[in-house]
Amino acid sequence: MKVLLVAEYRDGKVLGSISDLLGFAARTGADHAMFVVGSEAALPAYGGTLYLADAETYGEYRPAVHKQLLLAAIDKVKPDLVVFSHSSYGWDLAPRVACALGLAQVSEVVDYVDGTLVVPVCNAKLRRTVEIKTGGAVVTLQAGAFGGSEPETAAPSLERVAVETTDRVEFLGYEAAEAGGIDLSKAEVIVSAGRGIGKPENISLIADLAKAFGGEYGASRPVVDAEWAEHARQVGTTGQSVAPKLYIACGISGAIQHLAGMKKSDFIVAINTDRDAPIGDVADVLAVADLTKLVPVLIEKLTAS
Amino acid sequence: MKILVCIKQVPDMESKFKVAADSRWYDTADLAWRMNEYDEFAVEQAVLVKEQVGDADITVLSIGPDKVKETIKKALAMGCDRGVHIADDEVSSREPFQIAGMIAEYARDKNFDLILTGMQSQDRGSGQVGILVAELLDLPGVSTVVAFSLADGRLELRRELEGGVKARVATGLPAVVTCQLGLNNPRYPTLPNIMKAKKKELITVGVADVLKVEARQQTAKLYFPEKKGGGLILEGEPAEVADRLITILKEKTAVLA
Ligand SMILES: Cc1cc2nc3c(=O)[nH]c(=O)nc-3n(C[C@H](O)[C@H](O)[C@H](O)COP(=O)(O)OP(=O)(O)OC[C@H]3O[C@@H](n4cnc5c(N)ncnc54)[C@H](O)[C@@H]3O)c2cc1C
Ligand SMILES: Nc1ncnc2c1ncn2[C@@H]1O[C@H](COP(=O)(O)O)[C@@H](O)[C@H]1O
Secondary structure, eight states: OEEEEEOOEETTEEOTTHHHHHHHHHHHTOEEEEEEEEOGGGOOSOSSEEEEEEHHHHOSOOHHHHHHHHHHHHHHHOOSEEEEESSTTHHHHHHHHHHHHTOEEEEEEOEEETTEEEEEETTTTEEEEEEEOSSSEEEEEOTTSSOOOOOOOSOOEEEEOOOOOOOSSEEEEEEOOOOOSOOGGGOSEEEEEOGGGOSGGGHHHHHHHHHHTTOEEEEOHHHHHTTSSOGGGBBSTTSBOOOOSEEEEESOOOOHHHHTTTTTSSEEEEEESOTTOGGGGTOSEEEESOHHHHHHHHHHHHHHO | OEEEEEOOEEEOTTSOOOBOTTSSSBOOTTOOEEEOHHHHHHHHHHHHHHHHHSSOEEEEEEEESTTHHHHHHHHHHHTOSEEEEEEOTTGGGOOHHHHHHHHHHHHTTSOOSEEEEESOOSSSOOOOHHHHHHHHTTOOEEEEEEEEEEETTEEEEEEEOGGGOEEEEEEESSEEEEEOTTSSOOOOOOHHHHHHHTTSEEEEEEHHHHOOSOOSEEEEEEEOOOOOOOOEEEOSOHHHHHHHHHHHHHHHOSTTO
């Protein structure tokens, strides 16, 4: 089997998702080559053949331009699988390439068992294996699922990729993440509010519990989107990554994008009415309880002692 | 301005799932169903565009069995003008390319100026359908949009990237946009609007009329992942659970020292 790994480059840098790609190549034992729209000044740490399109010439991500460049590399490599990270780059570009090649696309692969791709269903409560009916496929990998491979040190051998192309989508610029006043990374205890808190008034419950531990409170995305908490408190891939001594997830289901921001915490407690919530997979303790009943009792006992 | 919004009906993710008899999907009996969360943002965006430009017509489309009409009705009550139900009892076995193929086939000769979808569905979560529709119709497509503005027939959008960084992009119409959480604040249908929605047109299209592409993949087997174990489960009266939790935290962490 031969795979083409699609690395990501943004604003002058190769992104960390490359370790997932290399991890997948190692797991499958496939021959591999890599593609990136990047620059010679910042090459990925990769010892194989790198198909390089020049970022100076082609600019930051524009879908049709990157699609044409990647198709040119695919034409040379003739891979069985084209492999992306399941990221804002990968999930945008992968379907375009699959469509152009007439191939199946399998999204957010978490495992590779006996030559079969495994993907999550229903917020990771279920999984399924996929049977491909086309001669080859395009896949995206869940962040972290295949990571942890040793970074390579050798320099790649370069093959240049160039095409004549334009795009109807214009890139206007990047907007930095909202800077917030709260630095969750300093807190030893973080108590986070999820949608399960039910109403904005219950934020104070979560804040009080955090205070009882001398910590800070955080939030999952829906709580921030609903403006029940400020963005600086959001934990997850599009918020902060934290690793406190104690993380208490209250009414948070445990979607991968939330887990990515807190699963390195030393000790994790989840309070959830759903015994099967995926947060249970990373929690050291899962209290199957209604947070509106349990949290006040906890606060009372903590402040009394 | 003609707008198409594609919505999917999905089960509540807190449901107790069972594997279906053929082991290819979850059992769809005895589940509570709702509109895919991401699609609520798409419907709201369509209605906001209509409120902005005045002269707009919104078609909301959903593929699935008869019960998806309930979800279509919710979108009508939120402000869409017309529902299209592609009646497909086999929807759970369709892969994203087939779903996108049906949507593109329906949309092909209708000159929509704007097609909105969710960025992903909560159950299948492929994140493919919107972009595939754009590619099949040869339209510019922008995914994962968290800010949307329309002026002089041009869209200026913010795509969400990792770590809270956004990319500002622009494109002309017609275009396809896939909507990310937080794009807007989806409205709740009001009672008068729920009543009005009952009188809106709801067209049914047969699956054979629009399904012209073959599946490129299928589910071999659906199953529950093995529990990674380890975690202790506490159940019982709040006072008792609280005591046990505090004891554990004193033993296992240094935060209550
Ligand atoms: C590209 C992308 C980026 C994302 N980035 C992030 C991110 O950075 N951070 C993030 O958090 N999410 C992010 N998300 C969203 C993520 O996928 C989930 O939608 C989100 O994390 C769900 O939040 P939640 O767990 O609070 O809500 P839900 O998934 O709705 O879960 C609510 C939970 O509360 C429980 N519950 C309900 N009532 C009670 C009660 N009374 N007591 C106790 N428990 C109760 C339920 O059983 C359920 O498990 C992102 C999504 C995408 C697509
Ligand atoms: N059965 C369906 N009917 C209508 N639209 C759908 C259907 N399935 C998926 N979609 C649309 O495609 C988006 C992405 O779905 P997916 O590719 O399955 O993650 C959803 O948010 C919907 O907008």
